Structures are given as structure tokens and as C-alpha cells.
Amino acid sequence: MPSIKKPPVAHPSLQPNTLGLSLRDYEGAMSTLCAGCGHDSVTAALVRTFFELNVAPHMVAKLSGIGCSSKTPTYFLTGAHGFNSAHGRMPALASGAAAANRDLTIVGISGDGDSLSIGLGQLCHALRRNVRMLYLIENNGVYGLTKGQFSASSDVGSRSKKGEKNLQRPIDPVLLGLSLGASFIARGFSGDKQQLVALLKAALSHRGFALVDVLSPCVTFNDHEGSTKSYKHTRAHRLTVVETDFVPPAQEVTAQQEPGTTLSVTLHDGSTVRLSRVPEDYDPRDRSKVFSWLEAHQHRGEIPTGLLFLDEAHGDMHQMASTVERRLHDLPFEELCPGSAALEAFQKDYH
Amino acid sequence: MPSIKKPPVAHPSLQPNTLGLSLRDYEGAMSTLCAGCGHDSVTAALVRTFFELNVAPHMVAKLSGIGCSSKTPTYFLTGAHGFNSAHGRMPALASGAAAANRDLTIVGISGDGDSLSIGLGQLCHALRRNVRMLYLIENNGVYGLTKGQFSASSDVGSRSKKGEKNLQRPIDPVLLGLSLGASFIARGFSGDKQQLVALLKAALSHRGFALVDVLSPCVTFNDHEGSTKSYKHTRAHRLTVVETDFVPPAQEVTAQQEPGTTLSVTLHDGSTVRLSRVPEDYDPRDRSKVFSWLEAHQHRGEIPTGLLFLDEAHGDMHQMASTVERRLHDLPFEELCPGSAALEAFQKDYH
Amino acid sequence: MSGINNFAFKLANVNGTGSASANGLLMQAIFRMGIPVSGKNLFPSNIQGLPTWYEVRVNGEGHTARTPDFDLMVAMNAETYGRDIAEVVPGGYVLYDSTWPLDAQLKRADVTLLGVPFARLCTEHFAESRERILMKNIVYVGTLAALLDIDMATVHQMLEEKFERKPRLKDSNRKAIELGYRYAREHLDCELPFGLKAMDATADKILIDGNTATALGCLYAGATVAAWYPITPATSVMDAFKSLCQRFRRDPVTGKNRYAILQAEDELAAIGMVLGAAWAGARTFTSTAGPGVSLMGELLGLGYYAEVPAVVFDVQRTGPSTGMPTRTQQGDLLACAYASHGDTKHVLLFPCDPEECFYFAVKAFDLAERFQTPVFVLSDLDIGMNDWAVKRLKWDDSYQPDRGKVLSAAELDALKKYYRYWPENEDAVAARSLPGVSSKGAYFARGSGHNKYGGYTELPSEYQEVVDRLARKHRRAARAVPAPVIHRTPGARFGIVSLGGCDGAVREALGLLKQRGFLADYLRVRAFPFDERVEGFLSSHDVNFVVEQNRDGQLRTLLLAETSVEKRRLKSVRVYGGFPLSARDVVEGITAKLAAERQAEREAHQEE
């Protein structure tokens, strides 16, 4: 049972990163989620990711909607600004923040209810706008905070805790993202921290909208027999399609893989993602191949995870809008206001 | 230039259908859209469809959002109830109407702005709910009624009338529908009435959500050189993937096609759609094949049309909700109200 | 002042540990002893691991509003020992888990500490760890039974009923209760200055929460289509409606459902579905809370203007914005009355307890269909989610729903021509026609400018004719909504006006004020638009205190804007911290205002 006060236990890994910050510096308030909630494992992965990427906390902006998942931003990076907004509206707020200050690392955390029901339109449009951000869905197939209703990601045949069977087809953020032209799509599992950290690193280095769907079981309302989003079910049906290895800009790509199954993609910031064990008939850069492959495997009940699709060519929101490469929010006023003479001249046309 | 009064010109086809109604009986008020607007051709196709399907006008419920396209329901079937609702909210109203009275033939007419921007979430969820209805998007790649802004279906590189170039990826209702598990997906062109009528007939006979995306050029704001939704561009790049032939329940399927390229699907009401000239590598019943095929061709700038995907196995909203096979809205009160004795008994648990 | 059948106690727990069922057991046992009792659940907006409280008030005279004075604290959460122990009245008692010693700092000289080693007892007598946690709560039920003289036969009877089909659970519950009971009898001095004694004041009553009662009302009103999106504290309306429908609305032959409940993707869709279903002829509703009402604004305006019946249950919680989702407030009055842009005005009903939730739900459907317009029923978290002892609900089997003017095919046939918004009847309402009935009734519903025939218009005169009728219609509804409840006190010097869940506290306060020599009349507003008696009452008192649970005095604003009563007659008493209203809040609020006024008068006097 979590408690609101933070226990003063010494942390195993307190070695500083290149900024001189320890892992502890990337943590947040003590979680008030249920003991064992998948979301807390996602938090742990986020903490490690930011620590290892040597991100300055104050340059991160954490945004969320409403839900247990949307509480996550409280639990990491105390040193970053956060905005726990309204249900389903995080994508718009994140887009606005990204527009105002392009130097921020925008992290949006959402749930399947928040993103796939009330916020579906906003998710799709932020994606389409290719806002540079990490968009993380803590997907548990249920409305946790409102106590156990089916969400739009509940699978056909999955049973609620009360025993009801869902018959509606799920909205799968991965297939949806593919159909909408997303530039980065990954799926992780809160139970596999190593994979998740690699995916998050790649996502944060992507210049555009990085959609990361994380299966994150709800131990209280959706971890029973008959649920297809339980720990047990996910572990049993999970499939790692591509193993992802993230290599930061400075480092050299060294390890060798068998040819044909390995693929290296260089991201805009110079880092590299090395994808290995890619199936023969799979190419994470080929939208329609990915769709077919995933559709076929998911149809069989498998749950493919990994960095599933990547397109580094598409411009992000700022590139498409051709904005100056500076923060808009604090441009000097002189560069914004044309002044009295210009106003005088302008009004000639209005006489 | 259209006028509000209806010119008393004699109609070419006044032979009655099996209900004794003439084509004229399926018309509506005179259009107030721009002369040449694609939407008016859609209207004409709808009129013919209902006439030929021998639908009783009062059993049709026409719903729409807001936009030039959403005015369409005024222009056909004067004898049917209509609801010109709010921008982007038609799917919810249609779902409610379908729930209340399952005997109605629900026709929802929308635009690309109405459906893919403000109404995107509702479209996706009505589709997921598999509400039995014809959902028709009059897609012109532009906001007509508000005078020419890009819509979410504007293609990359397409130019506005003012010369601006769109850089955001389009939302394609067809690919979107495939990713969401839609049960019926077609694309038509307002310039090809014959194909459109066949598609509409099949859609109206489908027991579930029938998504019909109709390219319907806006002559005033998006029919210029550089637009990818103009008559000219559409004509030049259109591809008929599958030719659709609709055979009503009573009639026999006679004509013979070369084997391998023809496919007959029987719908729940006993009618048949006969699909011919299906490409070798295409199967309208295989979601992932369809996705790949369309994605690849659309990538090349082609515009595939026809009955693109069909899944007759999935239950509609009423089946999933296991409702009685009667109209809910006028069930006798005695069947709804348990009465005083039951109330008395019920309250035992509350003492 | 506390004594037999007149005291309050509070249970401090951690949520997710199963305390709800223990607390419910306690409440019900007292209720079954025939004693008026009420429970207020103060729970956090999370699922597990945070402090949660349950307040029980026992009052033989029937005052069941919240009281902030606790004679006994059952302190089961070490995290909150400090504030919990501080909350007990001087001379009161604290029951705590003596498995661990109590921090000396927390002890109070004026409070008696009663220690029971709940955790140890459970560890000794139960094997599983989850069971040990859950049973701790049941053990304190036993202890309280001993301390307060709860009838053990009643408790055992309840266990029989509750665990009829779960014998193992029944056994462990019984064991736990015995443990707590026996420990108390053996180790504690059980002679408290307050306690229980069987009465006969609850025989014609039930213990029920407002949301269940609301759902019952929807069932009995014959609602067939419900659309909703989960939100606290409205979720249980739909949960209850669903389970009622599963019980009473299955076709006996086919096993199929005579209802459809649509879990929408959000509140915009939920109200859209309701409008669509209503337009197609169904009795239909949604339930939501403040954030949902905000999202429904545009479509509520459509419902108003296109004249589509719709029933919206707004179970209010503390705003603004997400606010405090698990706290109560009456903050959505203006948001609902004027929901949507442009000139809109809606009909609102204000039930005061679960009993009225039931009757007003039925009434809401009748009004919505009769007046062809959205009708709100505004309850709140306190009414909706807490258990209240109310009169047993009655149903009149001769009731027939008032579905308003809806034309049949035959009636349409008899008309020369059908027009949607003309002619109007004495309610300023015109006849509807439904899709699927007859081509002759076909019309185009729209939210854009229309004339009385239903045709599109941009002409000022035609437009005005319709919106003027809508204003008239809203005024006419004043005659049809539930009348205010008026309580006169001979010699009253001022009036009190209130609404909804404030009722119990205000009625109790009337007595307390009287004791202090302040005689007041009381009017409870039950609906908007306001019945003329509201205006009459207000105008007949120089001063009326408007008691409500929001910061901005929204009922007062509404009374100002929508009656002709002079402003000076309306003084505002507002309590809005999120807890249910207590009589003390009311008394203090009013006496402070009276004192301030007297002070001002005195000063004015001196200046002269």
C-alpha cells in the first residue's frame, strides 16, 4: 500500500549522469496509485530514460489528461513543469506548448480512455500535425479511475471484472497511427523495463510525434482471468517484433548482428536506433507491410511489441509552419510589434 | 445559378417503383448550393438509389452536421424526417436514433470538415459501435461553407485557391476505417453516378456501419489547378478497383464473369453485391491486403474507388447490445414499468 | 448534549481496504434498530491507499444532516491519527488499534482512548494476508456493537442475508465481529455516555442513495435509451440503471433487452445520442457531473432551440474545472440554467434527497416531453452517493407517462398540413411528429434559424416569433414543475430560502435558531423556472437568507435575475468547502449576517 510520504530508503543507483544529476533527481512525488499498478513501472522507465539521456529536468514539459495514467507526470521529474489538464485534451495543450517553445522536450502521458475515447480526435490531429513530442499511452483496456468500465481498447471477448464480455472492436493505437501517417510508432509493456527504456529513448530523439503505446495492466480492475490486458495474458501473448537498441549521438555503433535482420536508422539528433531480429517479411519503414504484418499477428491474438514503425523524413509542426528556429514565447517585443510608423502606413489602404 | 423556387419542368423518369412512387417523390427542396457543386450530384444519386430500392420515404431518417455537404439532406426525400444537427455531432445523433428505432433506415451525410476534424472522434466511435447506417462523407478536401480553408483530407502538396500548399498528411477515411475494423467501406466519386448508386445500394443493404467516402468537388473553392480534389484531378487519377453490381433480394444473379476476378457477397437482407474486375492481389474481405493495396496505390497518387472492403460477419449495435427486435421508443409502458408491487419488493433490500 | 440515540462517530480508514462494507453494516444495523441514522462518505479521488472517512450520525429526532461534532473517532489509519484525534469533541472517545503503541504526542487529556489490538487479533485469527486486512474493519464493527449497544441479533441477521451464498465469508465475518465484540466486553469500559436504544422510527423508511433512487425513477418512467460517459459522482446512476434493467427489463421469452445503454466516447456524444434518441421518440437520459455539463453546452442549445426532449442528471461535485471530484457542491446552477451560448434557458429540478430523486426523475421525463426541451435534475455527490434514510418509495399504478403532444399517423392524416412549430397549445408548445410514422409528419429539425412552420429563415420577424414562444414556453413551465415547499413559523422575522441537499441542515437549523430566539420561515425551491409562490414568499419578508453550497451565490443570482424580488431582500449564506452542509454552518452563517447587520445599524445610528 503506497503512502503519501516518501520513505527515506537509499537508492541503489546514485551515480551521477553527465549533468551531475543522480537517478533520484529524475524522480517525482510518491505514487498514489494502487500497489502493483502497471503505470508505476512506466514511471520507473521514464525516470531511467531521462536520467540516461542526460536531459536537463527544467527543459521537459510534462502534460497529461485525466485518469490514473494521467497522474503519472506527478511521479517523475519533480524539476520539470507539469500540466494535469482536462480529460482528453492533453494533445491540444501539448501542441500549444510546443508551438510556444520549441526547445522544450514535450512529454504527454495519457490513458486508453483519455486517448481513445474522449481524446481520440485530438490524438489523431496532434499526430497529423506531427507535433514533436513523446505521446505515451498507458494502455490497460479499462477506465481505472472511474472503476472498471470497458475502454475503447478493450478486446473483443475480453471480460470485465464483473464478468461482462466486450463485443466492440478495439481501437488499436498502433494500427490507427499507421493509417494516419504517424512518423514513429512503438509498443511496449510496463512489465519489460529494458525494452521500454530503449523505446522511450528513441521516441524522445525522434523529431516529430512519437506514439508509444504501453500495455500497462490495471491490477485492481483488469488483471483477472478473462482479461486480455492482464499481466498474465500480456506475458503469454507478447511478441517482440524488433529488438530496439538505442545509441546516443556521441557513441559509436559497434555490435554486429546477423545481416538481413538488423537495421540501423539514424535520427535527426544524430543518435541511432539499431533494430535487430526484424522478421524477414517486416520492414519498420514500410507502412503497409507493417500494417499487414501486425494485423495478421494481432488477429491470432499475439501482441507485437517493439519499435514498429519509423519515418524520419516527415517534417514536424514547426517545419511545416516554417517558424523561426527560436522560442516564440520570448521573442523580443521589438521583433513583434511593427511600431507606429508602420501602422500609419498600413492605414493608407483603409482610406 | 440555383433559385429557391422549384421550376415546374416535367421529369424524364416518372414511372412508379413498386411502392407506386415516382422518382420525383424521392426528391427534396431545390438546392441552394453553388451551381456545379459535387454535392448536388450525390443528391441525385441518393434520390435514384432510394427510388430504385423501393424505400418508403417515411422509414428513412436523414441526419447531418453542419457544412455545405450537411445541407444535402434537405435536397432529397421530402417525405423523410431530417435533422440538421451541430457541426461534427451527427454520428452521436444517428446512434441515438438508431437505438430508439431500429426499423429506421438511417442516413448520415457529412463533409470532410464535419467528419474528419471536429467530428473525427464521433465518426470513429459510431463506426466501432457498428451502428447500422449509411455514413456518407461528401469529401471535397476543403471547408466549403466557411470559404476555403484546408480540411483534414487535403492532400500533401495540394494548393488552396489562394496558392498555399498543404503539408500535413491527409486523414483518409478509407484507411482509417480499415484500421478501426469498419465492416463496410466504399469510395465513390460524385462524377460517376452509376457507380455511386450501386455503392449506395449495397451500403443501405449492409447490416452495420457503411462508410462511403465520396469525392465531391467544391467548384467554388477547390476545383482549381493544383488542387487534388478537383473534378479534373479526380477524373485523371481515379481507379475503379472493383466494379460493384447490386442485386436486390428478389432478383437472381445471372450474368457470368471471368472466374478469379468476380466475387459475390450475400448481404443480410438477402441481396447480393457482385464485385467484378477485382485485381489479382486484392480481396475486399481481407483487411490487411486491402490496406496494403490501397496504401501502395494511393502513394502513387492514384484514387481507388469501388466497394473496397466488406465484412458481413460482425454484429451491429443492436446485436451487440442484445436488444429486443422491436422499436424501443414505443414499447408499451406496461412492458417497461415494473409496477408498485415490484417496487415494494425491491425495497426489501434497502431496509 | 449527546446521549442515547443522539451522537455521531467517524471512521478513519485507508481506501481500498474494504472499510466500505464494514461501515455499511454499521449504518444498516442502527437503521434496523429503528433509529434514524445517516452516513457521509468522505473519500479521496483515487483507488487505493489514501485516507478515507465515514461519518455516522445517529439522531432520534430524525436530524440526519451532517454534523461536524464527533463523540467517537474510530481511528484506523495511523497516517491521519493526528487530525482525526484532534477532531473529537472534548469529553469524547477515540478507538484505535493498540497493536502498536500510540504516539504520546497524539494523546489528549480531554478524550478517552480505547485501544483494541485489531491487527494483532486478525493476525492471530486469520491466515491470509488480504483477509487480515479486510477483517480488521469487521472486527471494529464488533467492538462498536459492544460500545454502542448495537443489537447483535440484527447484526447476525444481516450477515445471514448478505452472505447467503458465501458461507465461508459469512463465517469469517461472524468470527471477526465476535472477536471485536468480545475484546471490548472483556477489556474496555463500555459504559459510554451515548449509545443506542431500539426505536420504531424507520419502519416506513429505506436506506438508499440518490443515484440508485434516480435510476429507479428512470426505470419506472419507462426510459429505454440511456447514453453516458463515466464520471464521479454520476457513474452509479448508470450502474444502478443497468442492474435494474437486467432485473426488470429482460424479455421473458427471448431474454433480450428492452433497453439500450450506450457507453459513449464522451459527454458530447452522450448528449448527442440522447437528442437523437429523443427525436426518434424514445424516453432517454444521460447522467453526468459538471465537466460533462460544460461539454454538453453546444448540444443542449440545439435541444433547446430545435425543441428536443432530453433529461440530464447532473450529480454535482466541487468545481471549478476538475475540482474535487469526490466532494459535494451546488455549483452548476448557472451553468445548467443558461447552458449554451445565445439566449437559452433550461428547466431545472432540485431534489433534496433520494426520495425526491426518484419522483423528480419521473417528473423530469414528463416535463421534458410535455415541454419538448432539455430538463436537468440537479442532485449532488452528497445526495447521490451517500445512504439516506427516506420514506419508502410508492408507485401509483395508474400513472401514465405524459409524452407531450406527439401525432400519430392517423392524426397526421387528419391534418391539412403539418407544421412542426405551429399551432401552439396553452403551454406554448406545438405537436411533434416522429420519424417512421408518416411522410406527412416529415419535417427538418435544425439548430439554425427557423420559422414557426419549421422552415429555414433569416428574417427577423420569423426568427423572433419562434424564440419569443420559447421564452413564453419556459415561463409556462413554472406552473408544471414541482412547487416550492414552504414551512411557516408563527412570528417569523425573516425568511430562509434554500434548495436541494441543504434541506436537512436548514430544517435542523430552524430549530436551533428558534432556540436562540430567531424565528424564520423557510422556503425550499424545487425547480427553475420559479413558481409564483417563490416570489410571493420572498416579497413577504424584508430579509431572506439564501442558503446554498457554492461560492458565488448562484441561487441568489438566479432569483435576482428571474423574479421581480428586490435585491435588498436577498442575503447570501454560502458554504462550499466540499463537505455536506451542517446545521451549524447554517446557524453560524445566518447569525453572523444578522450580527453584522445589527452592528452596521448601530454604527449608522452613532454616525447620525
Next chain:
Amino acid sequence: MSGINNFAFKLANVNGTGSASANGLLMQAIFRMGIPVSGKNLFPSNIQGLPTWYEVRVNGEGHTARTPDFDLMVAMNAETYGRDIAEVVPGGYVLYDSTWPLDAQLKRADVTLLGVPFARLCTEHFAESRERILMKNIVYVGTLAALLDIDMATVHQMLEEKFERKPRLKDSNRKAIELGYRYAREHLDCELPFGLKAMDATADKILIDGNTATALGCLYAGATVAAWYPITPATSVMDAFKSLCQRFRRDPVTGKNRYAILQAEDELAAIGMVLGAAWAGARTFTSTAGPGVSLMGELLGLGYYAEVPAVVFDVQRTGPSTGMPTRTQQGDLLACAYASHGDTKHVLLFPCDPEECFYFAVKAFDLAERFQTPVFVLSDLDIGMNDWAVKRLKWDDSYQPDRGKVLSAAELDALKKYYRYWPENEDAVAARSLPGVSSKGAYFARGSGHNKYGGYTELPSEYQEVVDRLARKHRRAARAVPAPVIHRTPGARFGIVSLGGCDGAVREALGLLKQRGFLADYLRVRAFPFDERVEGFLSSHDVNFVVEQNRDGQLRTLLLAETSVEKRRLKSVRVYGGFPLSARDVVEGITAKLAAERQAEREAHQEE
């Protein structure tokens, strides 16, 4: 009463035929002759083929409110001949297309018909069919120039400017004007009892619409992020902002944009983007109309409670619901003032014309950032989309934006600890910190219950402390918003209160009322919360007529709810058919009320 520089004419056309540019040409020519002029465009909610009207009023004294009395009708639309000809004042004129004979039934004995074969002239002189349609309108410009004595040199100069880079178009326009001018001179008796004579009343003025002026204000205020969704009549705010930015906000070196305009997927997203951008530190705004405001409700409440600056331009149109999108109204006052559920209250500004649109836009950003809250600027379709002659706009180069209390990294460093909502300054506002500046300023913005430190809370006292400050902050803003404009008349017997675009008509009405012996003071409210002078003015008159353009008297309601003025002092005059207000509306409204009162008094007298 009409005569030189004092008359009105109306042009009846079909939309989509290019009449807008002809009508604009006419307006501007008169304006350039130094004569006060105004134009009201009454257009349908469609794109092509429906009737559309343009009303031009010429008034040497500067009264440019709408007038419903037309001396001359230019009847170019055969569809509406009937109603158009009926609208002319007795003794007036009708100019029509005599290519076809006029139906005898339409002729009026008291009106002079002037026929010009517009269609025939165009067929004879232009080859292309589209050109023939478009040029018909330009031909009537020529005819009117002849009839009204428009200075032809001015017209030619305007053509030079307008078609500087399109010589072919210039030629055909000139030809068309000549055709119309010559035909009139040769065939018509051009001696009308009214006409134009050059003055010097517009030298310091410009002819501009409110939406362009608003966009200019946003540009000058330094707004960098705009988010919007298209909607009539607000769309042109963003169109203008975009073209201004393209002209003034390109980086001279890189050619890149110093602004971002986000076309959102809907209004919920638009206001969300604005909140996100504002939270990150940008000056940011959205423009919308009623339906958009309804959709923004939930997030506006978030902005209010989390204290995020945001500027919302609501260009009001006729409601409720979709209503009449191309007609004007002031129907969103309550919807904006109390937007969102729970206790919320927003700051509203009411510009009366394009000039104030410019200055108030700048003011709105200053207020939003100073008070850290959403600020609405409520104009309307009449102000926003019609061309108004207003004083030339001035810019003070010493202006520096008031960005409110925002802490720099150094300021944060100097603090022991930073708290988001504490301590507060004299405006009841605490300092903000922006993301990307310093870890020390990091806090969690939230719409859920929070205490003054910014921490999550469910405690009544902590919650109340914050919402009470918000109420205080709102009251404090009354001192900072634009003060009311007061116009006193010696010997005034009553007051008139109005707002926004009613101003011109009310000021004209003051004179007309005076002529009838009714002397009135006038106060124009320019913002909510109300400055204390508003209350002072209202209290100093026994009767105040509140003149506004909505059905329900929303300004009156706001004055009732938010000042201490007695109800009996506020009488309501409402005009809400969708056309801009005229002085006649005001005079008739007020005199009718006065007469009714006198009648009531008389009756009361008789009864005695």
C-alpha cells in the same frame, strides 16, 4: 428629412455574383469625398445564389448606425423585387434592371422607378458570360455615381489603386462604370432630392472592419501563437492576422515566421492550444463565435482555475444553437461571463467599433497576463464584418506589454522556495514561472483541487483559500479594465445603459429623444467586472434603460447579479432580430416603455 449628405440606399443582389466589390467601391468613394458613411452587409448563410443586401447610410452629422429607412433601392435581384420595392420610403426611388419589363404589380405610386438595362448593356459590351454577370454590378456603380453625384475622379483613382497590377480588369471596370454613368446621364432624370457633396469629415478616419482591427491589435500586442477553427463571423480575424503576419512577421534574414497559426480540428482543441501556449509563456489567442464558446466551456474553466492567461475573441452572431450565422446579436454575455461549470467568472471587454477592437485587443492581452486568467473580447458580426468609419488608429511606441508577474531564472534563484499561488500581490495574483526556465520554478498546473502552494488538496480550508482569492482577483480586475464612457445631459430624467455595437444607435437616439423632450444620461459599459462608476451611474437614476441586442436582457441580468443596484432601476430594451441596431429601435423601445409606465401609473391612479 433626407437631403444632401443625409440619406440611405440599399443594394439588393444575389450572392456569389461579385456585388461585394462594387458595393465596397461605392462606400469607399463616398468616404473619400470626406462624407461620413457606413455599410451594413446582410448576407445569407450560403455561398452562391441566394439574396443578399448591402445597406449604405450617408450622414453628414456622423450618425452611422443602421437606418431602416431607404431613400433608394438598387434592385438587382428579381427574386426579391417584391419585398425590396416595398421597403423604400414613400417618395423614394428604385433603380432596377430594365432589360426586362417590371411586373406591373410591383409598381408603387409613391415611388419613382428608374430603369437601366444593366443586363443588356453588359451583353452588348462584354463578351464572356462570367464577365457579363460581374460587370452588371460595376455598371450600377456608374449609374449611382451619376444619380448621387459621386466624384468620378475619386472613382477612377480608386480603380487605379485597386487594379494596379491587373490592367485588363481595370479597363473593364472603367468601361462598366462609364456605361452606367453615361446611360444615367443620357436617359434618367438625375435630380434626386438627396445626393452627395464633398466634405472634410473623414480625413482623420479610416474605413475598416472590426475583425481586421482586432487582428491588428493582436499583431501590435505581440501575440505569437494563435489557434482557431473556422466559423462565421470570426474567420476573418484569423485571415487578417495571417496576412498581417506574413507582411510584418517574417524574419528578414531567414524568411521564417515569427508566429505560429494553428488551424485546430475544432474549438475544444483551439482553446486547448491557447492554454498550452500560454502556460509555456506565449501571448496567444483564439477567435470564435457562440458555438465555439459553448465548446470551450470546460477548458475555459480550467484556464480560470489553473490561472492560465488566454484571450478569446467572440464575434457574436444570432443564437441560440447554430442560429443565424450571418446575423448579428449580443447573445453570449452570460455564456462568456460564467463560462464553465462550478463557480467561474471571467473578464469581458465590449468594444463598440473597430477602433476599440484594436485597442481592446491589446488591452485584453495585458489583462490576461496581469490577472492570469482568460479574457474575452466580445464584438459581434456587425462590428466584426462591416466597414466602419473610425478614427485613424494610433500606436504609442513606448508601449511595453504587461506580461504580469513572471519570474526569471535569477528571480527564482533568489527565492527560498517557489510557490505557484502564493504570495499574492495587490491584484490578488501570484507570480508565474514558465517551463524551460529553471527547475526551481517547476510546479504542477492542474484543474483539480489545489492549495495556495500549488499542491493537490481535498481539504475544505485549503480549497477555499484559493477559490476565495480567485473571486477577489476578479473583483480587483474591475479597476484595470476599460472604464465606462459616460455622457451626461443637463436635466436628464433617466439613464440609458448600453454596450458594444449599440453605441452609435444609442448616441443618435439621445438626440432624437431630446427632440421629443426626453433628456437622458448615457453610460456605455465597456467591461465586466463592472467599474464602480457603473454602479454609481445606475444608482443615480431612478430609471435606467438597458439597451442590448438579445432576447433575455443579458446585460441587465449581469448588472443585477454583479452590482448592488436595485432591480426597479433597471428597465430592459431589447432588439434581437439579427440586424444591426438602429436609433429608431432605441427610441421606440424607450418611448414605448415610458408610455406603458405612464399608462400603468394612470391606471393605478384611477383605481385608487
